[in-house]
Amino acid sequence: MTKLIVAKFGGSAIGIDGISIPLVIDRINDLKKDSKIIAVFSAPLTIQNGKKCSLTDVILEQGRNVESGKKANLDVIKSCYEKIMKFVNSENKEDCQKSIDLFLKKAETALDEALLKKEFANEVRSRSLAFSGEILISHVMNYILRSNGIKSSAVSYDDWPIITDQNIESTNFLASKSRENLGKTAKLVDENEVVVIGGFIGKTPEGVITTYERGGSDRTAADLGILFHKKYETRIDFEKDSSVVSADPKIVESGLTEVDELSYNEARLAGMFGMKILDPIAIKEIVENGVDMPIIVTNMKEPSKNTTIKRVPDSKNGHPIKIVTGKENCAIFKIETNAAQKLLISLEKDKRYSEYIILSPFTKDGVEFSRILFLDADYIKRNEKYFLGFDPLASITYNRGVITLIGDEMWRVQQVASRTSAKIGEVGLNILNMDAQEETSRIIIVIEDSKDSIRKAINVIHQEISKINFI
Structure with missing residues (x-):
């Protein structure tokens, strides 16, 4: 062929x-x-x-x-x-x-x-x-x-x-x-x-x-x-102008490692959470159309330096946590769980919008609420009327930032949740929400988006990662 x-x-x-x-x-x-x-x-x-x-x-x-x-x-x-x-x-x-x-x-x-x-x-x-x-x-x-x-x-x-x-x-x-x-x-x-x-x-x-x-x-x-x-x-x-490294070089200036391979899932998550690897919707469209083809991110000035993105990477060598990244200008939408499902169906079918993460729910006064983290607060602001149409009593919290660790096999890293959260506390930042799921190998940390809070959190977590043991 x-x-x-x-x-x-x-x-x-x-x-x-x-x-x-x-x-x-x-x-x-x-x-x-x-x-x-x-x-x-x-x-x-x-x-x-x-x-x-x-x-x-x-x-x-x-x-x-x-x-x-x-x-x-x-x-x-x-x-x-x-x-x-x-x-x-x-x-x-x-x-x-x-x-x-x-x-x-x-x-x-x-x-x-x-x-x-x-x-x-x-x-x-x-x-x-x-x-x-x-x-x-x-x-x-x-x-x-x-x-x-x-x-x-x-x-x-x-x-x-x-x-x-x-x-x-x-x-x-x-x-x-x-x-x-x-x-x-x-x-x-x-x-x-x-x-x-x-x-x-x-x-x-x-x-x-x-x-x-x-x-x-x-x-x-x-x-x-x-x-x-x-x-x-x-x-x-x-x-x-570069292949993929373990954090945004504009944020983390030293200790970066090159990432040789990423899965589709890892690349999509990294893109959603602020790494300028590729538009995450590009990966979503490839997956939705049932296609499996390699994507190469090449350093144009030094083509031997590149990162391969595949549905399932060939190699599982190296540290399971591949990237530390974060996103400013996020928002959290809190809505009764009964109404949330209609919103999510509409986002998929009518808006074809997927730049959000569903956080763990909570119960108040016997009513269960869903929390949806939107990675682009401006999208919510432009469409507030649409969102509140599903539940007039829903609430939107702006001024949120999020940090996440990327690695499909993060479950192999010992004490990762406790050690990363402790490091954020050490630099004076308050964790507003922490969502860790073994099944998805995902850790999401929500903090207030103020001054250089996201930058500080990424730096301190990236520095800690290399010290954490993994299986």
Whole structure:
């Protein structure tokens, strides 16, 4: 069976104003030696007001401007693509410039519509983001690859293979509909060394442009793997600036260890709880579609350093606790257990939302209450009316942070719950809830989200882990 690598290059892989594109080309040349490639690109990074940001953030700011009555200004976007154009040779430069002008005109038209309506939302928002970011960079990267002698083609939005539901701004992948629309993309994969596509973007069966939530390019890569895994020996490759280590290096500065392998479950939990490995919904979609394919997280600058994510890892060597991580800006929703089940069914079927953890219940005045930990308090704030509709007397507690330890075989670690909780107390933090389950090998510690509390807790637990014995 022919090999296929779905390689995802995020904004940091492309670099500020495309500075890392030569490295991207080197990686693609290396990967395509024995495999066909689908290259998924996120929107590039640039500098605005002295700070690094994604072109997605630039457009979102312009969206806020048009809502307040100011005409959009795409100068920052245009400047970024002008700098990226230096990687296009003279033979492809004219066509590439035409593509840039065409797509930025579409983005500008969408922003003008938002200005008239004083509303930057739904399809107008999606079009603005797609035509200035992911779809445009995919076409520009196609010309850059061709300029470097690589036989490549970009997927046209008319033939888009990622078909989604009607949730425009936080859409959901429809695998069966996508398979029906896969023909032209499959033909491109057959005929080329590399096929280029923008991440984050979807399309309803009726042709309305949609977007995943932030981090959605990871989902695009996973979705393409799902669609092609029966025809090709498929793997997904996330090209990043490091492989996976035992904690976020921006939080823990010393004593980090490299993680060679993770299970799907471990990777999903780590992503849910703040590790920027991959979007946890990408793993969820792979599992839901019954697919078993390896995911490689590669240090693009040093490709020999990588982490393999599999349904069941090959090796069980090393410390059973692989990662210590945490999440700020969480919320706890307390609701009568009788009403909780209806909420959970609605979240799954109507919202297709799964970024929550069910904590242990409690009983008060003879009534049992369920506690649901939501890992994105902003989602609750945006949808308070929806949540309280299931139980008007339910309560929401904001300002919560959570720390968790990742390891499917954590049961092999002696005294882990007592020693980690003691260490949190030693640095002056109060544990508000601790949920430990032998069956799921999961420990969740909830504390108040204030100042640097999460950072302090992660550091002290990470330091303690190496001292704890395991079977």
